[in-house]
Structures are given as structure tokens and as C-alpha cells.
Amino acid sequence: MRLPTATALLCLVPSLALAGADSRCRASRFSAQEMKGASAQQRHAAYVQACALDEVVELTKQLVRFKTVSSEAPPAKSPDIAAMGRFLQKWAKAHGMAYRVVGDNDVFEIAWGEGAPTLGLVFHGDVVPAPVHEWKRPPFEPYVQEGRLFGRGVEDDKGPLASALVALDHARRLGLKPQGKVLVIVGNGEESDWNGMAKYAATEPKPTHVISVDSGYPVVAAQSGFVAWNLVAPMGPALKSSKVALRPVDVKAGEFLTQVPGTATLKLLPGDEGSLSVALETVRSAVTEEQRVRPGLKADVKEEGGAVVLTVHGKAVHASIADEGNNALWGLSGVAARLLMEDNGIAAMLRVLATRFDRDHHGEKLGLVYSDGGLMGTLIVSPTVLRVADGKVSLGVNMRRPQGKDAAAFNASLDHAAERVGQDSGGRVKEGGGRYVGDAHVADTSGPLVTTLLDIYKRHKNVPDAKATSVRGGTYARLFPKAVDFGPGFPGEEYTGHAPDESISLESLDLGTRMLAEAIHTLALTPAPVSAKEK
Template sequence: MTNQSIDWKAEAAKRKDDFLEDLFTILKIDSVRDDSKATKEAPVGPGPKEALEAFLAIGERDGFKAENFDNWAGHIEYGDGDEVMGVLAHVDVVPTGTGWETDPFEPVIKEGRLYARGSSDDKGPGMAAYYAIKMIKDLGLPVSKKIRFILGTDEESEWKGIKHYLETQPEPDFGFSPDAMFPIINGEKGNVSAELSFKGNAAGGTHKLVEFESGLRPNMVPQDAVAVIESENPSELENGFQDYLSDQPVTGDLSVDGNRVTVTVVGKAAHGSTPAKGINAGTHLARFLSEFSFGGDAKDFIQVAALYLHDDPSGSKLGVAHTDEVMGELTSNTGVFKFNVDKGGQMTVNMRYPQGTSEETIGKQIRDKVSQYAVEVNLPEGKVPHYVPGNDPLVQTLLDVYARQTGLEPSEQVIGGGTYGRLMKRGVAYGAMFPNSIDTMHQANEFMAVDDLMNAMAIYAEAIYELVK
């Protein structure tokens, strides 16, 4: 059987029922990283471990060689050869947050859409890529290179799992991660998070900030925010909040119990690499509170969020804005806010930056901008920008297959999101979303169109075979 004689979409369709059954198995596992339950046997919590083991078991069932690396990561292997092609996916998911209309871990198909946490990021695309490799094996197609389908367990946080894997296993010679969009992602911006720390003094104003909390992860736009305030004038806050809600794109609630006021704001979640697609509840809450009299470090906490972080997806107010001709502009998302009058406060500002700037430069720019406030700025080491030229044979092959199967004109793309593709010198991200797909990654009611997953499976199968035959 030759490549030209294979109807890849028809072959994918034959496997649809089995594919969905296996995908449902993985989607039903709550694989959010949970350090509070981490053990030596489950280094990022029991959920990612269970999902990894379940995926590897599927590989063994289908006759592949599967190996688990201390429950940090694993791989499913096929073929032989001096070169190794890597296909890198992840089994962990971001926290569910609020606003779901279905159980996020009870997958359901409605009107052709598969709803579940992880359906699009990244269990659905990962399973499509696995089935693509299985298709090549089922058809008995000859391969001259080794294929390693590699699974990580904490891609949504620190990448410790895949780093542990690469400490003992060689980096693949080339490959892709099915964790983004078609036609290709051959450039990924750098990724660094600035931690802004404040002390907990809140004395000196008409209103005393007791607690402020918003956000689940640095790489998510916060959907919910809540503040608890002790107030000498609760009605001032109450009246002001209704005015604020009347002309802002958020909803919320304010309740009063004696002198204790609780304010909640609801915005819209989005992936932290595309903050303009979300509505940051945390900065909106700070913007509302900034019009009132607060004192001490609490005042600085509120003012920094309101003046330098609110409605600023390009980082202009923070002083870090930068644009590169190839990689585009820097994006900035404040994903986590925490303040406690006894423990102090912290904000985590996640930035995806292009070539032409650096972590050192960004850190200096932020410190200069907020120097009048009592805030400490720290930037843990992040990830530098990654780019594979458009004339690389890997990129050309993937684009050719995409064009052949879709009839669409392919082009290079650079994103702010980070994928495992950047772990390989010749590594890219490839699907599974299409240009007309609706992006619900990291949002409530995450879904992936079943047709998109099946089309991605067919593209993956042909592309992988073209690269390893």
C-alpha cells in the first residue's frame, strides 16, 4: 500500500467509535495537578498519575512498547531507526473553575461538540495523534525512523514531568506537539512570570482590605474575584459598586454584614497567552476598589493592579510592551491575585514575549514602573523564544500535508502559548484546532468539535508517515 493510495480520512472514520471510547476514558479522569496530594509515587498528584497510566495501558493493549518514567512522564514507541520523531502531548488539565453547564469530567457530545475539561487541551488532540500512529501500525506501513509518542503530566504548570523525562531520554531529533492549531505553530514566544509581593499592612483608610483573591493559574485569565473588606462606610461601597457594574463588562455581587463587606466580580476566562479574549475579574475588582480610601500595603496592592495591570494585554502600562516583526507583540496577563491582611499579598503577571527583549529587560522595566510602591518584584527563570524557520523540511512537510487534506493555503504562525514543541530544536506545534475552530481552552464549557478531532487524526497520520517512511 502506498501513501497515495491511502484515504486517510476514511481510515480515521473507521476508528471513530474506538477513538471516542478511549478518549472518554481519559477525559473522565480529573488530572489537575494537585501538589497537596503529591507523593513519591504521584509526584504531581494522583490525577495526572492515573491519566498517564491509563494512556500507557491503551498503548500496551494495542501492541506498542510503553514505558513509565516514575509517573512524571511516559512514552509509547513504534518503529526502529537511528532518528527519533517525537510527538509530545500532555495528560494534565487546568482547574475547572466555575460556570460549567455540564460536569467537566463527564464527557458529553452535544450537537457535534465534545464537552469536557481537556477535550481540546490536550487530551482530545493527544488521543487523535496516538490513533494516527496506531493507524500507521494497523496498516503495516514501513517506517525508517523511531516514533515516540511522549506524554507529560504537568504541562499546564512547571513542566517538571517532561524535564524529568529528558534527563534520562534523548531529545527527539524532530517532531511536533498536537497542542495548538493548524496550519502550524513554528514560533513560540518566551514565557516568564513576574511575582509582585506586598506586605500585609492595611491600616489607614476608611476601608480596610482583609482579603482579596482571584485566579487559579498564571496562564489563565481570572474569571472570578472576591474581596472582603472591613468598612466604616459600607453604603459608599454598595452605591459605588452598582455604578461600576452599570458600564463595565462584568457582573458581580456585594453583600454587607455589619461593617464587613464582601464583593465578588465575575469576568470571562481565557488562555493566558491571549488575555484580550478574556475579561480579568481580578483587575476589575481592583479598579473598582481603587476609587475608595484604603491604607498601607493594601492601598499599594490595589493601585498597582488598577493602574498598571488593568485592561493592558500588551503590557504598555507596565512598561514592558515590545513588538517583533516575525514574532509579534508581547502579551501580559495577571493570572493570580492574593492578599491577606496577616500574610501579605502577591500578584503573578505572566508575559509571553517575542525576540528582541529578555527576562532581564522585562524585570528592570517593571521595577522602574512600580518603584514608587512598596512592592518587591521577582522573576523566576522562564522560557526563551523558540523558532523553527519556515524553510525547514519539517515545517514544509507538515504544511504540505495540511494543504493537501484541507485544500487551504497554509502559512507560518507564531503564538504566545507554550507547547512541548519548543523542547526540540526542530520542534513545532501542529493542530488540532483549525482556523475556523472555536477556542475554548482554559475556559468553562471547554469543547472540541468531533469532526475537528477526526480530521486532525487523518492529518496527523499522513504527516507522521511522510516524516518517518
């Protein structure tokens, strides 16, 4: 028989509804003497539900005020990261927990309990940049408005960090003790350089269970492998072409390997016997023709310094969700395929884009496509950065690969894809350096960590058919064997972690804190759950 819920147990606390804020949240009101018949876990849950949110909001605000933008200053040189570390050190001491710094401010670790680590809770203390002009109010001056907490880092990842610290402290105040040690592990380079946390994960004792709170619910049990691939071609000299052909002189798309480009631009000069006006009309006609087979194509053509500039507009999204955006390189290559151009390196690369990438999210045209058939889905392939520099044209390609094919087999597939590209371009386009093929990270979906967290989510959200999920992005969880992500994003809610006016609803912050508190209690304060395999 299921015991009473935390909400029902609140009724067992004498005069709770009539108490003032301070007396209402005295730990003694949630003691075994006051809540007769309630288990330690139920008392902890009732305490967190009644009293944690205000503390979580206030602690999150304090953390957000530290401008910990790691891309502007690495941990070793960031005064704000150092200041946040001193703040966490004081917090830990005031709340009966140990604190240490690993590396040169690379990782902050707060520990509660003694012995071998049983539970690791992983977060990051750094944040992405927050250009002030994009925000309605200063990004590092957090505030609450209309039921939401605003500020850079409230969702990614300082709000979740505050939830963990408050949930742990509520258990400590009740006199509860963990079986082994609970670690709160705060990396400070997640948005820039993972080396510090990678070294920590490789060299420090491994907790029995590791939970990162930096992705979504119900439970993120798998992350795609990250792949970087680069194609290059020499700019010239141009192969033999018609004298009236357009001469491509520059091309540009994308800013980051991990972002699908929202715009792509091609610069063309009239041929030796052509005029600028004819060149403009030729390119505009090609756009019109392409729009007949690509109705959503948005492009503009203009004259600039004696050249024709074609700009194609798409929708920029993170490369991990490329199929939710609109790659501007696809449209650019489609229009270019309709133009008679001198066959230099730019023209060759655009042909490769049209032949092997256009309207193909999964690498079918490259011969790369595969799927794990279940949890992780199908390979994602995104050409993202196109540039001309140092006499070469380069195309950066980002892929997110599922389990189901080992690194050796996938590398062999890339070798074959490079051969195809070379054949398409008459040997002009070849693979460049810097190939990187990462492996997928997959947890044990039937093990005690995933099943425990799924059970918690199902009950709190009343979603009995919830299942473990995967993401194509990456969090620190992938650095720890069998680690998972548990929050903070709920299905159906907009994620604002990297956006202007980042915010999180107080309702979500509260529920996330309560679910994390139950996870802490189940996995670290009571005997470890046993999986069916271990019975």
C-alpha cells in the first residue's frame, strides 16, 4: 500500500498552516516526534515541499549575480568564477559540508557525508554570454516576474544547482545522514572548455550513481556521439569555362560548427564578356526558378562593389536539432546549381553541397546513414561553416551519431564518403584535417538509477507511460560512466537556457527541487535500490 503523499503529510504538522514564515520552516516541525507515523523520506519530502522554493530562488539569485561567462575568461583567469567559488565555500561551511577546489578553479566540489561517494550531482557554474542589448533587463540582476525567475543561468545551470544544495541541506537539518558521501560537482567550463571536468571525471573516485541536471525530463539516458568532419578545396586556378560564366570569388555561411547557418552568401563577378546588369538578372532568374521547386526559399540579390551578392536566408538552430531548422546552405547550393560558373574551388564545393548534402539530414547521399532503431534514432548530418581563407575553400560538417556502429566502422564510412566527394568534384574537394569521431553515451536503462528516476517522474507528473529519452547534444553526464540527466527542462516547455531573457517558472523550479530531493533520498540516504539483474 502506498504511503501518504508529501502534500497529505503536511496536514500532520501541527499548526503548519497558521505558522509564520520562520516558525513554519523550522526543521523541528518535520521531526519524527511532530510527524508521527511518517517515514524519514516522507518528512524530508514534506519539508522540501513546504519550505524549499523560497530558499532555492534566493540562492539562485545569489549565484546568478556572478558573471561567470567562461568564453570571456577561463576559470583560471575569471574573477567572477573565483568569487563564486568563495561564496560556495562559505555556504558549504555554514551548512556543515566540506568544500574543495580541483584544478585551477576548474571544478568546485561540495561534499556531505563520509566514506566512498555513493551519489554525484553534476552541474556547471559557467554560463553563455548575455549581450545586454538583447535583454529587457540586465542579465546578471535576477528578478521574479509573473511567476518566473529571470537571469542568465537560472535554467542553465544555477537554478538546478541551488535546488540540489537546498534539498541536501533540508535533509541535513532533519538529522538525516547519507550512506557514504554525496558530492555536488560544479564544473566551470561546460560552455567553453571541458578539459577541467574531463580530468576530474577521469581521476577522481567514481560515485555509484551520477546525475547531471542540465538537460531534460523524464530521464535522459543517452547522448549522441559528436563528430567533426572537414572538406577542403583549393580556390584555383579555375578549370576551363565559358567566357560568359560567372566567376565565384567568395562564399560564407555559419559562425559555429555546432549551429546550422541561418544565412549563406555567395559573391560573384561577371564573366570576361558579361555585364553586371546581365549577371544580376541571371542570378535573380536562378532564384525564381529554384523557388518553384523549393517554395520556402528566401533569397535576395544585390550589387555590391561591382559584384553580384546572393544571400539565402534559412533558420539557424543548434546542430543537434538540425531537422528543426532550415539550413541556408541547402538553398544556396540549389541556386548555384542553376548558374553557369567558372569551375574554381567555390563552384566545386557548392556542387558537393548540392549533390551530397542538400535536403538530407541523415547522410543518406553520403552513404553514412544508420540508426540504433530505438532510443537514439538516426544519424544527423549538418554542413555548418563554409569559408574562403588562405587560398582554400573549407566546409565544416557537424554530425551527431547514435549507438549501433563502432568508431572504426563509422570512420570507414567517412573514408568512403570522402571518396564519393572526390569523385563528384573531379578530385578537387578532399577531406581536410581535424576529423573527430566521438562515441555515444548510453546508460543502463533497466538499471536502478534510470528506473528510480523514472518512477519519481511518473508519480510527480502523473505520466505512467514515461520512458527514458536521448538527446543529440552533450552534457557533463557523458564524462561519467552510466550517468544520466534528470531535468531541468520539462517536455512541452520552451527551453530558454541560451536565449535572451533566460527564465524558469517557479512551478517548474519547485517541482524539480522536490523530485531531486526524492532522488537524493532514495539513492543516497536509504539502502541502494537493487536492479532486477542483481536479485
